[in-house]
Amino acid sequence: MPNDTSTMHGGSARRSPEANSRLRAPARWRGISETALARLFLAPSITVMVLVVVFPILYALVTSLNAYTRRQREGFAGLDNYVEVLSSGVFWQALSFTAVFTVTSVGLEFIIGLGFALIMNRALRGRGIVRATILIPWIIPTVMAGQMWAFMFNITPGSINGLLGLGDFNWLGQSGWAAGTVIIADVWKTAPFAALLLLAGLQTIPSEMYESAKVDGATSIQRFWYITLPLLRPAILVALLFRTVDALRVYDLPEVMTGGAFGTESLSMLVQQYIVETPDPGVGSALSTLTFMLVLAIGVIFVRAIGSHLVFGERSR
Amino acid sequence: MTTQTAHARTARQRPPRRIMDARWSVLLGIVFVWCLAPFFWLVMTSFKRGDRALNDPDLFQGPFGLDNYIAVLGQGFLLNMRNSLVVATMTTVVCTIIGALAAYAIARLPLKRRVLWLSGVLAASLFPPVSLVPPLYEVWRSIGLLNTWEGLYVSYVSFSLPLTIFILTTFFAAIPSELEEAAKIDGATPLQAFRKVILPLAGPGLFSAAIITFVTSWNEFLLASTFAPRNAEVAQTVPVAIAAFTGAVEFQRPIGTITAASVMVTIPMVILALVLQRRIVSGLTAGAVKG
Structure with a gap:
């Protein structure tokens, strides 16, 4: 570590001629104030997000308040579309699948991902191979992973049935089990991503803490429980936040694996169905706005739990 | 107890x-x-x-x-891989650059209501992508971005920005502010302090964020299938092509071609993971400075 700081100072010393040439850059760059710089730095991100995200949100909000027949606007509908959505059985069915899917898959992904992160963080020979292996499921595109698992669970060729000696057990063709296969595929595919987010947190825990705990005679379980977990709290919450909101909007995997049959239709699939297949953009937009509000509410809970001081350190207080 | x-x-x-x-x-x-x-x-x-x-x-x-592989190549799959590579690379480059700027502004620069900015960025990312499709489709059609690389990576950038900004904000916030202050005492402008002091230290964080962005856009299916559904020559990406595969022979189940295409896509990514895992993971410098 002292080595790092010294190379850094060395680096800046070496760079100083270049820095001098920088000073001859246009005057407005030289004297730009920090506040102006902050606005300048935020501008590109805000612009892109307003164009691609904020505009469609407002568009959906307006659409959801209008009545449509065969894509033709019929007039203002107030909250009729919302009432229609909330009183339809399909919505509650999709909501319950989405909820079950989210809780189960995020829970499993967190546990497995934490295990992966601890393994990846450990120094040992062949670490590169281990890390790359763990990351492989994550880099396979979701559509492919979905098709792969669907083929493996399918009756023909029946690879998983063959392995488990289950004969012609129809995983994808009955309710309950179909949801289970989608969850298994998602856990396999996404646990490495949770691991990566957690690993970033593990890396920031100074190794001195473990060493002094070792000197004090703490076992590895104690070190995990009293050092790793508390210090990992921000990374855990971030990983759970991003995985939860992603899982709540799951689309690709059930679409590819079951097409939404046998109680595996997610909220996003329902939205897609209303917006693209059933020509009623009003109801579709009401559905997506409801989904958004649900995800937003859960997101807010997480952001509260994360707390600004964990992100910004002491400065923000 | x-x-x-x-x-x-x-x-x-x-x-x-x-x-x-x-x-x-x-x-x-x-x-x-x-x-x-x-x-x-x-x-x-x-x-x-x-x-x-x-x-x-x-x-x-x-x-x-090798029948399945020959069939896959016959369906123009190399062009799909090119499209995916271009789109994912452009997304990664643009997203990492503008995301790093925004994250630095939120984490470090004197900005009022920084928590609100960060929450706003996060909140915007919570809208279900499915419902972004129809309005975006209209906009993209009117400005001619359908079936183009730009149409895909501009939308991917905005989807990847929240996570990038979030990761980098925590990262920048963890770098001790003494370093910048020292640079400023030495006469560096705020921009120089960012470029010469903070960015080099944030290398590993930038790298992790970039990899996550790359993989996310490499995997994206919904928008790609709506904005560029056909034509490998133009912009159809790998996941869309695979979803549209037919078997080596007509009416054959596409299990062979899908698996062959998956292998072709996964091998370069596995090599990438092997080469880059050290850089994705290796001793994040922020932690080293803190210790």
Whole structure:
């Protein structure tokens, strides 16, 4: 570590001629104030997000308040579309699948991902191979992973049935089990991503803490429980936040694996169905706005739990 | 109470080294099987020839051959890979650059209501992508971005920005502010302090964020299938192409071609993971500075 700081100072010393040439850059760059710089730095991100995200949100909000027949606007509908959505059985069915899917898959992904992160963080020979292996499921595109698992669970060729000696057990063709296969595929595919987010947190825990705990005679379980977990709290919450909101909007995997049959239709699939297949953009937009509000509410809970001081350190207080 | 259990555990002996090693090997074995068994299935299936072999649960049931790969290449799959590569690379470059700027502004620069900015960025990312499709489709059509690389990566950038900004904000916030202050005392402008002091230290964080962005856009299906559904020559990406695959022979189930295409896509990514894992993970400098 002292080595790092010294190379850094060395680096800046070496760079100083270049820095001098920088000073001859246009005057407005030289004297730009920090506040102006902050606005300048935020501008590109805000612009892109307003164009691609904020505009469609407002568009959906307006659409959801209008009545449509065969894509033709019929007039203002107030909250009729919302009432229609909330009183339809399909919505509650999709909501319950989405909820079950989210809780189960995020829970499993967190546990497995934490295990992966601890393994990846450990120094040992062949670490590169281990890390790359763990990351492989994550880099396979979701559509492919979905098709792969669907083929493996399918009756023909029946690879998983063959392995488990289950004969012609129809995983994808009955309710309950179909949801289970989608969850298994998602856990396999996404646990490495949770691991990566957690690993970033593990890396920031100074190794001195473990060493002094070792000197004090703490076992590895104690070190995990009293050092790793508390210090990992921000990374855990971030990983759970991003995985939860992603899982709540799951689309690709059930679409590819079951097409939404046998109680595996997610909220996003329902939205897609209303917006693209059933020509009623009003109801579709009401559905997506409801989904958004649900995800937003859960997101807010997480952001509260994360707390600004964990992100910004002491400065923000 | 918890401290008492802590003391009780301290008294217990650690298991001997050899048992630890054995446990570790078993654990690694499970990890390898869990991660790689489906991939092994993928590779074996991709080399099978004909319906009989493809429909046999026995992975070692031949005949084997390159038929599926030839069929995949015949459907212009290399062009799809090119499209995916261009779109994912452009997304990564643009997103990492503008995301880093925004994250630095939120984490470090004097900005009012920084928490509000960060929450706003996060909140915007919570809208279900499915419902972004119709309005965006209209906009993209009117400005001619359908079936183009730009149409895809501009939307991907905005989807990846929240996570990038979030990761980098925590990252920048962890770099001690003394470093910048020292640079400013030495006469650096705020921009120079960012470029010469903070950015080099944030290298590993930038790298992790960039990899995550790359993989996310490499995997994206919904927008790609709406904005560029056909035509490998133009902008159709890998996931869309695979979803549209037919078998090597007409009416054959596309299991062979899908697995072959998956292998072709996954191999370069596996090599990428092998080469880059050290940089994704390796001792994040922020932690080193803190310690």
